[in-house]
Amino acid sequence: MLWRHKHTSSYKLLVQNSSLHFLLFLTYTMTLCQALVRTSLLSSHFFIHHLPSSFPTIRHGFQRNCRRIRCIPEVSIPEAVAISEPSILEPSEDLSKDTVEQLISPQNKDNVSKLMKMERKPTNTAVVPETNGRWFPYLDEFRVNGVSLSSGEVVEALDPLILDVRKERFRNVVKHRSYGVCLVVEGLSDFGNVSAVCRSADALGLQSVHVVSCGSSKRYRDNRHVSMGSEKWLDIEVWNSTQECFDVLKSRGYRIATTHLGKNTVSIYDMDWSCPTAIVVGNENRGISEEALKLSDLHCSIPMNGMVDSFNVSVAAGILMHHAVCDRTSRLGSHGDLTSEENQILLAEFFLRHSKSAISIAGDYAKRKSSNPMPKL
Structure with missing residues (x-):
């Protein structure tokens, strides 16, 4: 019984020493990682904010098209430097x-x-009886590259470009317009x-x-x-x-x-x-x-x-x-x-206004449509 007791005590001491070494190693590793993250973030900050004047778009785009998320604890970073991700992929505007x-x-x-x-009715177009005295300015047509797209085709073409939450926002806004x-x-x-x-x-x-x-x-x-x-x-x-x-x-x-x-x-x-x-x-x-x-x-x-x-x-x-x-x-x-048709047309209008790239994407869709016309039934 005495031998077994001594063996057990030695074993416990060995385990405690191993755990201590592991904790020391883990603490050192985390400290090193934090230092690397701090260095990386500050380097990014230096790179973005010290770009030559020949890169105004990159500087402006970084500052404008980002939203902050929570930073790593215990890492001191200036207010202007935060881990960020792109919000809306739109080209930066020339405010000048x-x-x-x-x-x-x-x-x-x-x-x-x-x-x-979207194509609009002529300015002097009068309200017709079929609309019950209601004015709606748009036609169900968008012209690009010599091809006409309906509002449904515009929505289909631009659907992959827009985040689901953004599309839901558009639909809710148009519903109350x-x-x-x-x-x-x-x-x-x-x-x-x-x-x-x-x-x-x-x-x-x-x-x-x-x-x-x-x-x-x-x-x-x-x-x-x-x-x-x-x-x-x-x-x-x-x-x-x-x-x-x-x-x-x-x-x-x-x-x-x-x-x-x-x-x-x-x-x-x-x-x-x-x-x-x-x-x-x-x-x-x-x-x-x-x-x-x-x-x-x-x-x-x-x-x-x-x-x-x-x-x-x-x-x-x-x-x-x-x-x-x-x-x-x-x-x-x-x-x-708005009627269901008008709702769809205004939704397509909002999709087209979403970003500057929307027009080019709709144009690519129109090219594919013209090169692969749907067979007549």
């Missing part, structure tokens, strides 16, 4: 060319039209307000925004943080004059409601917003022009209960659009009123 004047100036309408991809109410901004001088109303329109489900008589060289990227890129997903139309804009809107079946305080002003709470309506907001200082007041179908106002008698123009536009959406929802059951 992105100005308000270039985007929504009457002299540069082509820049706005580039945002819209409507052309039943549109926004008209007349002569705004502060393009921060233009950006703000665009952001509100997008958030509330209005797809159509009209800009009258805008012209400024102020940089648009200065207001990017206000609009949050919402203009990318809206249908923005630019007009040289108020009359031109109103004539087209009336031909599309809209009544023109200008925001104005006067004798015949109607409270927004007494209006039926299920009727197609164009909400018009005016200049920050002068308000709605006399021409717009004469050409409009009605004047409306937001009841005021304070000492002041007006809102900031972007706030007023937000209140008007929000009330219109709430009233339409209570009367119609939903603000979004």
Whole structure:
């Protein structure tokens, strides 16, 4: 019994020593790995942030197209350096060319039209009885490389390009979109307000925004943080004059409601917003022009209960659009009123606006379609 006891004690001591050596080895290995990771990350940081000026796209793309994830514990890394992965594979934009004047100036309408991809109906097309007085601007056609694709083919071509979560977001947004109410901004001088109303329109489900008589060289990227890129997903139309804009809107079946305080002003709470309506907001200082007041179908106002008698123009536009959406929802059951066909067409439009590579991918699909035509039944 004594021999067995001594043997057992020796064995336990041997095991304890082995475990200690293993723990020391493991601790050393982890320390070495952390040092290597720190060195690797800091080297990447040095490489990206010390690239020559001849590589602006790489520098900008790394800083713009990444999202942070949790770093390795106990590794001290500067804020700008984090383990990251690409978010949306889109080419970086040249913000030096992105100005308000270039985007929504009457002299540069082509820049706005580039945002819209699917074929559109002619501007002066009137609403036909078959649509029940509802305006929808797109045709079920996208032309690329001399080939026409339907909205279904566009969706099929671009489906592999877009993440499932993004596609679900598109479908949910399109489901709640409507052309039943549109926004008209007349002569705004502060393009921060233009950006703000665009952001509100997008958030509330209005797809159509009209800009009258805008012209400024102020940089648009200065207001990017206000609009949050919402203009990318809206249908923005630019007009040289108020009359031109109103004539087209009336031909599309809209009544023109200008925001104005006067004798015949109607409270927004007494209006039926299920009727197609164009909400018009005016200049920050002068308000709605006399021409717009004469050409409009009605004047409306937001009841005021304070000492002041007006809102900031972007706030007023937000209140008007929000009330219109709430009233339409209570009367119609939903603000979004697109048919299944219109829903599909607008979804294809969103797919095409998703990234700059979407057009080239749709073009490749069109080439394959033209070289392998479907047999006629």
